[in-house]
Amino acid sequence: MHFRVIVIALLAMGIGLFLFRWLGLDYPLLPDEETSLWRLEVQLEMQNGDEIGRLAMFAPTTDERYGLVSEELVSNGVPVLFQQRLNGNRQAIWTLSEPGQRATVIYRGLYERRPRLPDAPASAAPPSQEGLSTPLPGLREMAAEGLAREMRSGDGPQEDRVLALLYRLREAPDAQARALVGEANTVGRRVRAAARILNLSGIPARTAHGLLLTETLERAAPTAWLEVWDGDRWTTYDADRLSSDIERNMLVWWRGDDALYQATNARDAGIRIAVAEQTVGSVDTLRDAPRGSSFFSAFSFFNMTINSQLVFQLLVMIPVGVIVLVVCRQMIGIPTLGTFMPVLIALVFLISGPVYGMLFFVSLVALGLLARLYLAQLDLMLVPRLAAMLVIVIALLAIFSVVADRWSLGLGLSISLFPVVIMTMTIERMSVTWEENGPAEALQEGVGSLFVALLAWFVMQIDVLKHLFFVFPETMLILLAILLMLGRYTGYRLTEFHRFRDFGTAEKQA
Amino acid sequence: MIGLDRLRKFSADGLVGINARNCNYVYPLNERRLLPIVDSKILTKTAAASVDVPTPEMLGVIETTSDARRIEEIIGDREDFVVKPARGAQGNGILVINGRTPEGGWRKASGKPMSTAKLLYFIRNVVSGMYSKNAIADRALIEERVIFADVFDHVSASGVPDIRIIVYKGVPFMAMVRLPTTQSDGKANLHKGGVGIGVDIETGVTTTAVHKNRTVTRHPDTFEELAGIQIPGWDDMLQMAARCYDAVPLGYLGVDIVIDARKGPLLLELNARPGLSVQMANQQGIINALNKIDPSLFDA
Structure with a gap:
């Protein structure tokens, strides 16, 4: 009786609040299609010469399109500093002091697209000519001067003249244009030439380098746009599509004619740029969501910083995974290692994908078991042996992290989430099960855990659910009610149909 | 169906x-x-x-790992005895000794020999809680062997x-x-x-x-x-x-x-x-x- 009242109260409260937030306050039921968080990772390798070497790389700027959420620099002990440069550029500068030193440096940034694109900020003061463009090499500067003269004498709106110039550079019908853009006629070269020509003709213009953030790329290359001062603001031109539409997805990295990075007295051994969409369902929706009564907006995750929102997006999915786990254990009867281990594995899957996650878990447990097997031969006391296992697990995690960092994005984060102590106890439990009840049972539990983890992961990665549990936190009351009901499930487990299959088949002889 | x-x-x-x-x-x-x-x-x-x-007669209890050496004193000149974790489950961690070997070691119920050092190690593991729930410290029970x-x-x-x-x-x-x-x-x-x-x-x-x-x-x-x-x-x-x-x-x-x-x-x-x-x-x-x-x- 008491139990039913509680369950019904929880259900009523959860569903009621949910309906009110949905219908009354117009919170969106389905997630937005667009994602608005992007992760950029640049990995640079370099080798020092005989003297002190220096590597300077631009770091993306924040503007009206994108805001910086967080960034980090990994430099293996190479000293690094950020420097503010002309045009609002930022540079990260690494210094190599030992001759012949080899280093890998990594820049990681998390960028958030601003919800609505405001009008480009108007500025009364025209920009100074300084730092806009640099002279082109050799004959190309003369060709640019020629085109600049034509530009000055032309008339019509500035936008038309700029587009005409870009068209001429793209098609390169005459010798002058061909001399400027060369055989390859890359966008970067075209933009640089156009900026120079416009500067020489008295119109402030500059190159903007950056990335169009539209898809996840393991290897991305920065592209260039032309920015022209039209009297009170900068207008962006796409030198390939020949349009002046402002790209909403454009992440400006740096401005000017410089290359992405400059190495002084050091040889670069390769660069890799990757961008990844961070799937966070509904950050856009959250930002734009109506703020109803203050009580309700206080009870949503909207008001938190992006980083906390990311954490909570993960956190609110744990109860969903736990329900899957409870169903698997109580109603199906799948054996698992430890109580909540499968949900923890599912979390790893969620962050690093099921393939890497599985590889990670299986190799960690396998290596851990090997280590445990060896320790068992040393006749160690229990507590020191467990402590030794803990150290070994951490060491294995460290090795995995380093390997993962070199080869793929993002696995590092998932490793830091993995509870080391639980992992250690899991390995210990599995090895005791192995010794006492045989490898079959230990493997059964391991495979069972992986299976439940996969199932939990599958449910936890469904976008609609992610959105629902995040935007409507009261759904947790419903989950709680379901869990309470599962706690009173006294029916047979699915596996018991198999276990008791011979029940009632034997004839009594007595 | x-x-x-x-x-x-x-x-x-x-x-x-x-x-x-x-x-x-x-x-x-x-x-x-x-x-x-x-x-x-x-x-x-x-x-x-x-x-x-x-119940089977209890010969003694070993409470701490340093106590393990008392096993000799507890069993005296008995030929056979059983070591059990006080909080063990499902029959795990039970050692049955059937007799002594001529070399001064022990013979397990399975017939395999066990040195005194190994026996002490086993008892210490039991006391540290290897066979108890959640690996918490345990006691080792020394009992007469049931015939x-x-x-x-x-x-x-x-x-x-x-x-x-x-x-x-x-x-x-x-x-x-x-x-x-x-x-x-x-x-x-x-x-x-x-x-x-x-x-x-x-x-x-x-x-x-x-x-x-x-x-x-x-x-x-x-x-x-x-x-x-x-x-x-x-x-x-x-x-x-x-x-x-x-x-x-x-x-x-x-x-x-x-x-x-x-x-x-x-x-x-x-x-x-x-x-x-x-x-x-x-x-x-x-x-x-x-x-x-x-x-x-x-x-x-």
Whole structure:
């Protein structure tokens, strides 16, 4: 009786609040299609010469399109500093002091697209000519001067003249244009030439380098746009599509004619740029969501910083995974290692994908078991042996992290989430099960855990659910009610149909 | 549908699954404060003694790892003894020593030799809690070795045969004999490969049997018939099981008994959550078995 009242109260409260937030306050039921968080990772390798070497790389700027959420620099002990440069550029500068030193440096940034694109900020003061463009090499500067003269004498709106110039550079019908853009006629070269020509003709213009953030790329290359001062603001031109539409997805990295990075007295051994969409369902929706009564907006995750929102997006999915786990254990009867281990594995899957996650878990447990097997031969006391296992697990995690960092994005984060102590106890439990009840049972539990983890992961990665549990936190009351009901499930487990299959088949002889 | 047929048969026979066992019997009938007595073999011994239920004689207890050396002093010049973790579960961590080797070491029940150093290491592991729940520190119990009566000798060659009686609110209502097999490595636990034989609760005669969840009529090692064995002193055993409830009033209690050749039935341990495979062994569900008892017998 008491139990039913509680369950019904929880259900009523959860569903009621949910309906009110949905219908009354117009919170969106389905997630937005667009994602608005992007992760950029640049990995640079370099080798020092005989003297002190220096590597300077631009770091993306924040503007009206994108805001910086967080960034980090990994430099293996190479000293690094950020420097503010002309045009609002930022540079990260690494210094190599030992001759012949080899280093890998990594820049990681998390960028958030601003919800609505405001009008480009108007500025009364025209920009100074300084730092806009640099002279082109050799004959190309003369060709640019020629085109600049034509530009000055032309008339019509500035936008038309700029587009005409870009068209001429793209098609390169005459010798002058061909001399400027060369055989390859890359966008970067075209933009640089156009900026120079416009500067020489008295119109402030500059190159903007950056990335169009539209898809996840393991290897991305920065592209260039032309920015022209039209009297009170900068207008962006796409030198390939020949349009002046402002790209909403454009992440400006740096401005000017410089290359992405400059190495002084050091040889670069390769660069890799990757961008990844961070799937966070509904950050856009959250930002734009109506703020109803203050009580309700206080009870949503909207008001938190992006980083906390990311954490909570993960956190609110744990109860969903736990329900899957409870169903698997109580109603199906799948054996698992430890109580909540499968949900923890599912979390790893969620962050690093099921393939890497599985590889990670299986190799960690396998290596851990090997280590445990060896320790068992040393006749160690229990507590020191467990402590030794803990150290070994951490060491294995460290090795995995380093390997993962070199080869793929993002696995590092998932490793830091993995509870080391639980992992250690899991390995210990599995090895005791192995010794006492045989490898079959230990493997059964391991495979069972992986299976439940996969199932939990599958449910936890469904976008609609992610959105629902995040935007409507009261759904947790419903989950709680379901869990309470599962706690009173006294029916047979699915596996018991198999276990008791011979029940009632034997004839009594007595 | 096979599943639906089975479901009908299971419920018609009153078969209880693990969820129902926990929710309807273990949780409401077994008070948590009594569980530590059941979990500790030492506390169980004390409780049993208070109601005149005999247990294997305790030779000594080793409390700390540095204490382990006292083993020599505890066993004196005995040839055989048993080491048990006080809080061990499912028969794990039990070491049976049968005799001494000429080199000054020990011989295990399996016949394999064990050096004194290894024996001390084993005891220290037990004390550190290797076999106890959550790896918390434990005590090692040194007991006399039970010399098994020959009741089941013709059926089962080696290991520890025991009798489990399920007691509901003080009334023994279901029982089974658990016989070890070569597969179960001398242990009688059914999930390790032991054979469970149902026992007629009134007469103490064995009936149907189960091995690895399949019904069998013969022992997998000796191929001897399992049904129709009369357990000697059955009424005494039922009395013993009922008295255990007086000592430890758990409403749903499993009582494990061994028969010693010299001392008769001895209480081995108590179990607070028995009763799934006993249904298989007897081919009878708990609910139906309970329905046969006169309700006035139950302790209110």
